[in-house]
Amino acid sequence: MGRGPRGAGRPPRRLLPLLLLLGLARGAAAAPGADDVCATCHEHATCKQRDGKKMCICKYGFVGNGRTQCNDKNECQFGATVVCGNHTSCHNTLGGFYCICLEGYRATNNNKTFIPNDGTFCTDVDECEVSGLCRQGGRCVNTHGSFECYCLDGYLPKSGPEPFHPTRDATSCTEIDCGAPPEVPDGYIIGNYTSRLGSQVRYTCKEGFLSDSEDTVSSCTALGTWESPKLNCQEISCGRPPEVQHAVLVGNPSSSLGSVAHYVCQEGFESPGGKITSVCTEKGTWRESTLMCTEIITEINDVSVFNNTCVRWQVNPGRINSRIVYVIHIKGQRLDPVASVHEETVNLTTASRTPEVCLDLYQGTNYTMSISTAPPTHSVPAVIGFQTAVKQTIGNISIFNETCLRWRSMKTADTEEMYLFHVQGQRWYQKEFVQEMTFNITTSSRAPEMCLDLRAGTNYSVGIQALSSGLPAVISLTTQITEPPLPEVDFFAVNGGPLPHLRLRKATEENGPISSYQVLVLPLALQSTFACDSEGPTSFFSNTSGADGYVTAELLARDVPDDTQISIGDRLYYGRYYNAPLKIGNDYCIILRVTSEWNQVRRSTCAVWAQVKDSSLMLQQMVGAGLGSVAVVIVLAFLSFSAM
Structure with a gap:
């Protein structure tokens, strides 16, 4: 059997990797959830579909790829002003942030925190809406994010700066008190005053001094000090008198x-x-x-005879104060059986408008008299005829024991004589006062004496005329002043309570002119030893004085209306004396002293006005202290003084 080609039945070696990849792809596609992208998103991300694809996107407040990372975004990194607005602080949180207003500001949504996505912003807080932030006497002024304190008018900052903040500064506002006004050399303060802010004292120069400045006022300033008086009193000097023509x-x-x-x-x-x-x-x-x-042009007229041997005449008004030489020619014929002639020429030099001359004439004689002037004046002679009589005269009048008269009678025998008296008394200081007496006495003494019932402090003219004589003798005398009448006061006895207003009634000027009234404060224990004419009690300026007694007020008589009200301790100036408050818990005696001064004589009488036991802070003193803390004529001052 034959073999097939090498490697038949197996895929080629180069296709194996490709087949492997395809197998893996199929296996992955076949696995459950393999195509779900959203399952892979980060916990701070959301899955969204865009353009047909699913994507992981980090949530608001985070940044990253949405799958493997989503980091917190710090919104505050650009600054609180950019993120939250003005006057804020920015606070980052996981995935977000929030804003807080700085101290002194509040959110417009009235919440403590906010996110400015709804238009909320921080606005200034008006801290001055809360009363009392700046304490007594302070005034609050709002600022951006805070406030400042200033002292009100009538107050000054103490123990710290101004403006001040009560949480960081020890500043306090105290009421302005300028204290005693400054003195002006050779000048003095007119009227009463206090030492409060804005109070004024008015100065004037003493008699005999003149200021070249008309600015006579000093004011208590917002600095707590008196303005420096511009009054400059210089002794008056008029230089050489002017010339007068002729x-x-x-x-x-x-x-x-x-x-x-x-x-x-x-x-x-x-x-x-x-x-x-x-x-x-x-x-x-x-x-x-x-x-x-x-x-000079001289006219002589109204020639008359008086006192039997004296002649008086008048000259025209143009002759006043000009010295004129008068030529007086007399020629007389005696009336007795043994006829005789008396002829004489007398010169008289005088500047009087009503010249008069007494001549050495014979008694019981008919006289013819002519009066003319010597050069450089010229006049028409005035001629008069008269007859001298036999008469008695009064001579050598003298005063003894102030109100008694003694004179010498010119009688030739020890026969009784009636003397007529006419007494007139007047007072320059009391125009309505007139004392007039007319009476007579009969005596055979050659040196008569008479004591008159006269009033003290009065100028008198006393005329004495013998009944057998046509010529009265006139003498002037002045009686000295005595102690003024005892002051008319309503006595008060106060035990631990407030002292009533004391009524000052004007004293009658029976024994001389009343010059001043003084109110004296003495320890009660010294009442029995105090002498009314004592100059011991002195002025008293502050209630810290250790003086045993002091004058708290003096008023000149010409400035005192009847039924004047005086409040002891009202912190005002009366004359040059400060009416200081009584010390709490002490026993005092309040005395009114009336003083008369005339012809360099000083007389005083005193009356106990009030007895104060266990003295308390009186109502008027509390008012004075309250007002005094605001502004302690015055013046008094004046016043101030210049002038509390």
Whole structure:
């Protein structure tokens, strides 16, 4: 039998790999799920069909091929501002992220966290809507993401910076108190004042001083200090007095305030309106006189005889203050049986508008008198006739024991004489006061005496006329002041309670002019030893003073209306004294002192106004303390003072 070809019945060697691959492909196709791509997707991927094919795609928030890897995507890597918006912080999570607003901001959806896919963003929080953040006296100002504190008007920052934040700074706002206003050399404060913000004290120069500045006010500023007063008081000096035409300056007058320069007209001139003077004024200049010297023309008229041997006449107004030489010629014929003639010429030089002269004439004589002027003046002689009488006179009047008079009678025999008295009293400080008395006494003494019932502090004119005489004698006297009447007060006794308002009634000026009222505060234990005329009690500025007693208020009498109300401890200035509060728990005596001053004499009387035991903080002091903490005429100050 023959053999077939070599290798017959087996496939060729080169087809074996191909057949092997086809077999594997068929086996794979025949295995269950072999064509399901979605089964191979990563756990953070989803299977989607695109263009007829199934694909594995990583979920939102992951990146990778979808089958073997899907890694978390960090959305915050581009920055919180880009991802979440302004004022945020970004926080990455597995497959996502969320946003949080920074401190001081809040999300517009009112949630703590958000994702800005719905338009949510962070807006500023107004912390100032919460009251009291900046504490007492502070003012809150909102800022982006936070807030700042400033002190209100009337307050100053203390112990820290401004602006401040209450959680990090120790700053506190304290009320402004400017304290005592500054002093001005040779000046003083007018009226009352406090030391609160905006308070003002007004200054003026002392008498005899002048300021070149019209700015007389100092204010309590927001810095807690008083403005520096611009008042510059300089002693007034008017320099040399001005010249007056046809007049000569008399003496060498001072150039200080109130000095008066006197002038006299030159020979042949007169000042019809009166004396020519110029006064140094408070403006530092001489006040020019409105009068001038004019050429003399003399008119003599209204010639009259008085006191039997004296003659008085008047000259025209143009002769005032001009010295004139008068020539008086007299010729008399005696009335007694032994006839005799008295003839005489007398010269009189005077500048008076109503000249008068007493002549040595005979009693019981008929006289003819002519009066004319000597050159350089000219006049028409005035002629008068009169008769002298036999009369008694009063001489050598003297004052003793202040209100008593003694005089000498010119009688030739020890016979009784009636004397008529006319007493008139006036007071410059009390225009409505008039005291007038008319009475008579009869005595045969050659040296009579009389004591008058006169009032204190009064100027008197006393006329004494003998009944047998036509000529009264006039003398002036002044009585000294005595202690003023006891002050009229409503006494209060207070034990631990508030002190009522004290009523100040004006004292009557019976014994002299009332110059001032003072309110004094003394420890109660010193009441029995206090002397009314004592100058011991001093001023009191703060309630920390250790003074045993002090003046708490002084009011000039001319500034006091009747029924004035005074509150002890109201922290105001009365005159130059500070009305300080009473110390709590102490016993005090409140005294009202009335002072009279006249002719360099000072007299005082005192009345106990109130006794305060176990003193408490009075209502008006509480109000004063409350207001004082805001702004401690014033002034007083003034005031301030300049001026609480």
